[in-house]
Amino acid sequence: MKKLKQLWQWIDDRSGISEMINPLAKHPVPSGAKWAYVFGSATLFCLILQVVTGIALAFLYQPSSETAYESLKYINDVAPLGHILRGIHYWGASAMILLVGIHMIRVYITAAFKYPREMSWISGLILLLLTVLMGFTGQLLRWDSNGVWSAIVGAQQAGRVPLIGTWAAHFLIGGDTIGGASLNRFFAIHVFLVPAILFGLLGLHLYLVIRNGISEPPKAGRPVDPKTYRKWYENMLHREGVPFFPNAAWRDMAFGLLVVLAVIALAVIYGAPEIGTPPNPSDIHSNPRPDWYLLWIFALFALMPPQIESIVMAFGPPLVGLILILLPIFANKGERSPLRRPWAIGIVIFIVMTVAVFWYEGTKSPWSPDFQAKPLSKKVVGEVSQEAMEGSQLFFDKGCLYCHTISGHGGKRGPELTHVGARLNNEQLTLKIVNGGGNMPAYGSSLNEKELRALISFLKTRN
């Protein structure tokens, strides 16, 4: 035991570990900083989890357009605990995105971005962007048909960038079409490029916490004045500061531990996302969906008026980015307490509600035609004339059922037609079918007179 202690003393003396760590661990922090301050560190714990599981996955993954799919199958089905490893990486990513969002909301609500912490906010914004980029490229590395088509969807969005759109789209997928060059790029971006930038910025983000100190819990009627703040903060720490370790750090550790355990539990219980059909770009029976944290954007693109959509895709993200970057520069002083910043609370509630509503719609995606719909059964159609019977078959053949529900069967893109016969007369039905309108195509040219009569005859029995 004594020998070990001596050995440690030698290492510590020659390396200066304690000298370096102790001032960091013991540096005074405001005493009121409680559970609201744990989300940033929990995000960091998730990142460490991602690095560890990511390295492990890279030992087994084949980063090539040809073999990635088979190696994923191998990791998932053959490699010992590979399924759980994938699961931890997936749920860790999910937790990281969720926590980084909560961290950002906490910082905004308590206005911790004000003087002198503007740079913490700005570096945090770039870290957020990189985190989402990691999430998206990670989804593409799940190289099945969903991965292939998600890459194409990503390229289409890049295509809306003014002037260099086509070039940006081709840059993303590595050429003018999906192919051998595609997956290597996503791999290099996900594993080398973005992490390198991310670690650099993270170093800055953490260094700034030490340099400027963590923000004290806000108090109404105690505005930030850049002229006097640093002096005041120093005095306050002197008066009532407590050492970061262990007085504040225990909460970070407790919450971080909880998050890591929860991620592992989710990985064990729910596992990793399923691997779909092979990454064949000519397989069109794919229904690409983003991972959950981008579902709200998927919904936004379905529900936005098409006229403004390309403009929003092109200018929306840079505009939002610019507003967020300028926020701490124009609002660097004044009240920090949420009680005195009702607009801040309102904005957060509005954004969270909006994202939640779009996210919910995204999980349902009622705008997507239901290609799984089967022809209406005899039971649903009921006792009807021969003509109406033919009409019910046409209702399936002509694709009506993909978008319209009848008695619980069919898609939800268009209005439900279970009782349409009671709502519309023959003339109104004819007009609607022949001319279409809104999101419905005109069927005038693809139905002959007999078919149209049969279809209307069937719809009139729905009352």
Added chain:
Amino acid sequence: MEEMKETRRNFIVKLLMGGSAFAGLLVSIPFVGALIEPLLGKKNEVWRVIGPVDDFKVGETKLVNFENADPLPWSGVTDKTAAWLRRSSENEFIAFSVNCTHLGCPVRYINDAGLFLCPCHGGVYNNDGSNAAGPPPIPLPRYKARINNNKVEILTSPIPITTLGEEAS
């Protein structure tokens, strides 16, 4: 420690810093080169044989697949591309892109209805590729198709990318 103040040392230090920056610049050329390598060089367009003309009935629209223009040894199945091919008359074929112009999802052709439907956001195109409903800003693009030696051929081309402002035209 005494800082170097002499003009000569000062000059040499600045020269070395400039030299380092230049070396960094030199290294960044092959770095950027690797990043944009797949975009460099002239792009080929190749006629790919799809099959005998007689495999297609007049008026019929079928999903066909073919190899893209630049297959690599490690492309595997990803070098495939698909198109909806219609024999519009005895001697004429039309090939539609499978990529929706909204966000690129794969459209499906509903034969009896004569419509292309997109599974992502519900875009609909008529059987000539014109917009019928939903969010797509422009009609379904076409590939060039021809008959050669009694076989149908399709000319490979880039995945159609809808750019800003295209929807206005």
